[in-house]
Amino acid sequence: MSHSHTHPHPPSAPAPAPASACASCACAPAPSQAHGQGDDQHHDHGALPGWPRITAALILALLAEAAHWLQHDAAGMALALLAIALSGLGVYRAGLGDLRHLRLGINALMAVAVTGAALIGQWPEAAMVMALFVAAERLEHAAVDRARHAIRDLLQLAPETADVLQPDGGTARLPAAGVAVGALVRIAPGARVPLDGQVVRGMSAVNQAPITGESAPVDKAAGDPLFAGSVNHEGELVMRVTAPAAGTLLARIVQVVEQAQASRAPIQRFVDRFAAIYTPIAFALALALALLAPWLLGWSWHQAAYQALALLVIACPCALVISTPVTLVSALTAAARRGILIKGGAALEAARGLRAVALDKTGTLTTGSPALVHWQMLDGADPLATSIAWQLASRSDHPVSRAIAAGLPAACASAADDVRALPGRGVQAHMDGRAWTLGNLRLARERGLDTAPQLADLLARHEQQGHTVTLLADDTRVHALFAVADPLRSHAAEAVAQLRALGVRSVVLSGDNAATVQAVARAAGVPDARGGLLPEDKLAALAALQAEAGATAMAGDGINDAPALARADLGFAMGGAHATGMAMETADVVLMHDDLRRIPDTVRLARRAHRVLAQNIALALGVKAVFFGLALSGQATMWMAVVADMGVSLAVVANGLRLRRALPDDRTAAAAARSREQSRPCPAT
Structure with missing residues (x-):
């Protein structure tokens, strides 16, 4: 297989940054926002003041509450207005703009809540709600920015x-x-x-x-x-x-991951659609509570309006919507730091459901570089046989000859003369008046030199192991045997074992001869191996595997693997020295270090990300359900609603950020494995 050393080529233009926390909170995103453009059209980030003003606003809101409790209503109103002006004037203006355009985002919710609180005389409550909201938003932005810009920190390494x-x-x-x-x-x-x-x-x-x-x-x-x-x-x-x-590869990695971060995964699109429907329903429920509670529950109009406003505040789907992008961005960043380039949240989600992985042989399970794995001199061989073999191999450009020359010690024998290539058979030369050949079994058979019983047994054993055998012979007999093979990658068997533990089946699909493919598959621990496949045969085998096992990935590195990489539910491309640009462009995931253990790492990361998303969504909806119940029973307060909503938002952000450390360093994992081994109780004697 011919390869060229290339790397992923994402679009030259920098990818747009992912939507920020607050942009995600806009419950009915505009089309441009669906692609992550802009920081926030519904939330003016510049409207959020700095911490000195936020702190002053919180103090003034507390003083307004104290003045109201002491029945100094005029002083309480003045302090409340000052607190709102210091902390939330920009948010209030943005909310009014959203209402004019019928965009029901968090700013609109806050504008309605503060206006309603003021109209029913709850000025201290309005000030506390706005100050707490802005403080929580500031904290949330800082947490989300850590996820959004974590991958950009890589650029500072250069x-x-x-x-x-x-x-x-x-x-x-x-x-x-x-x-x-x-x-x-x-x-x-x-x-x-x-x-x-x-x-x-x-x-x-x-x-x-x-x-x-x-x-x-x-x-x-x-x-x-x-x-x-x-x-x-x-x-x-x-x-x-x-x-x-x-x-540079570093700059291109950053571009690929930023592009992936800006794309929306299926679950993220579902949550956005859910939020767009959910928020108007929440507005309708709040309005119904304000209008019907006095008639059905016997509440005063003041109490009904207040509980409706509290319901509006808790109704904001901020935590629900923000949980998905933060979790996905954290997972993509963690993968990139371990040499796994995942091209978007959709690819990460697909990895969670994998049930089978089809592996190419050359350059994927194996290193893609032939190496001398065994050599031996036959009975009665010339003592200088290995030196002669090195002389002949070093004069040939054939990959097998180069592998033999690299695996043998440099020769001290006299130089070879009259070196000639024998196409399809090997190389021939004269040394010390004798003709020597270094060639394949066909050449030995043509010259009648394959009759030794010892040689027949050796050939059968190496053929079973999938080795390419080269023989050194003179005019009378074979003197030495050299076995060349494409070595199995050092972590291939471990990767296959990890996939098996995850419930993912491994299959080898290769264009190499069946005996070699079977030998390599046995060494890697893969029971199902198929050789002699053309690209169209790989496609047919992959389709059959998908029908039988379910979601199936393909891992490969060559041009002939590109059709199967595109057809698979998830394509893994080896991104090292032998990988082709077409394979890496076609694949959904690029393994920068050619380490097959990164495939089970990707599956584990995807499953963990899904668990974190489920936890975040359950937490966000659970807290809202509790406060909906409190509002309907007349027990909710507006400032409690703000604290609960923003607290949940910060909690889901923190939970999502944990994924940035989801993939441990290999040395850490090895140390943990040794620790488990040492702590295992000794077997009974």
Whole structure:
């Protein structure tokens, strides 16, 4: 499989920021808001005063309550008006504007409540309601901003300057944004990498956890890629810049996640539609309570109006609507910090319901790079057989030959002469007056050199394991056998076991030969493996799996995987060195570190996010139901309603923010596993 090293390419224009807390509270969002545009058309964020004015307003509201209790009504009214002017004048104006346009958001609710309280002579109550509301809104904005801007903190990981090498051999510290592609940049030990590039000189260990989610530093040498925001640990490195500041992988990750945050998941769209219907119903109930309670319940008109206003305040669906975006944004941010790029809330929701995962073999279950996994000399072989094999393999560009040369020690034998490629068979050369071949079984059979009983047993064993066998022979016999395979990824079996524990079935779908696919699947612990599949065969197998098991994901890295990635309920693309741009563009989720354990991580994160959403929605509706009952029984007060509503809003925000730490570091998980193992009781003897 041919691959190219590319990365996700989101739209060049920055994605719009997600709707803020208050924009979400607008119960009938305009079309533009449905796409997250603008901070808030119903809530003027600039109308919210700072903490000094809010604190002063709260003190004045308390003084107004005291004056009212002491029956100094004129003083109480003056203090209340001053408190409203200090804290909520902007909110009140915005609410009146919303009412003129028949938009029933929280500002409109507050404007009606404050006006009604004033009309029935409850000026201290109106001041306390407005001051408490504005204070809670300010707290809420601060909490939501933590979720909205958490991913943007990644951009601060890349330094603003770079040490650029000059023609005279010196360095100049220049703004990273102005460094041209192709420039040479020096990265000192302990410094952060300012731009994406490729190492040209030096060796060091680099911590690139913020970009790929790897838990341990990665060794880097000439030819290896470097990512902006990584930390150089040990030696000095010189790299050649491969992307401008705006095009680094770090910047593109931020763009992808911001775009995902701005999109609305199905559950978020449902909650928004529910709120748009619910709020007018709440207005109608409040009006009915004010008009009918005196006739049906024997209340005074004053009491009926007051309880109706309290019902309006608690009716605001702020906590209900805000719970969804905060939870989804927190989950998407947590995933991005672990090297999982989830392209929107819809993809996160789809991961929750997965029942099966179809895995490609080459580059997904395996590393995609052939390696020498076994070699041995046969009985009576030339003592220099391995040195001769290295000479021949190092003179060939075939991937199998390169794997053999990389896996053998460098040779000290005399150089090979008259080296010739044998297309479809191997390579031939003369050394010390003898003709040597390094080739496949077909070549050995054509020359009648495959008759040794020992060789037949070895070939059968390696064929069962899915290895590609290469033989070193002279004119008379086979001297050595070399087995090359595409190694299984180190965490593949663990990932499959984790998926099984989550109730998700794993299947291997590959275009490779059936024997190799079966061998790799056995090593990974996957019981169902199918080989020899063309892209259209993968599509048919995937459709059958969806019909049999239910929601099915596809994980792959190549161009031939793109149709299946698009057809699957959820597509996972490997985002490392061998991944293709088409696969990453088609997939719903990109695994930046090629770590298959990130697939069960995504499923766990999606399920946890769903539980948090259910908790938040139940809490928001439960508190409203309690206060509706209090209002209908004549026991509710307006300031209690504000405290309860805003308290629930802050609670759901805090609950959603917990998802930012939903994925533990691999080292933390490993330490926890060791701790559990050590604490396990010894078996009885």
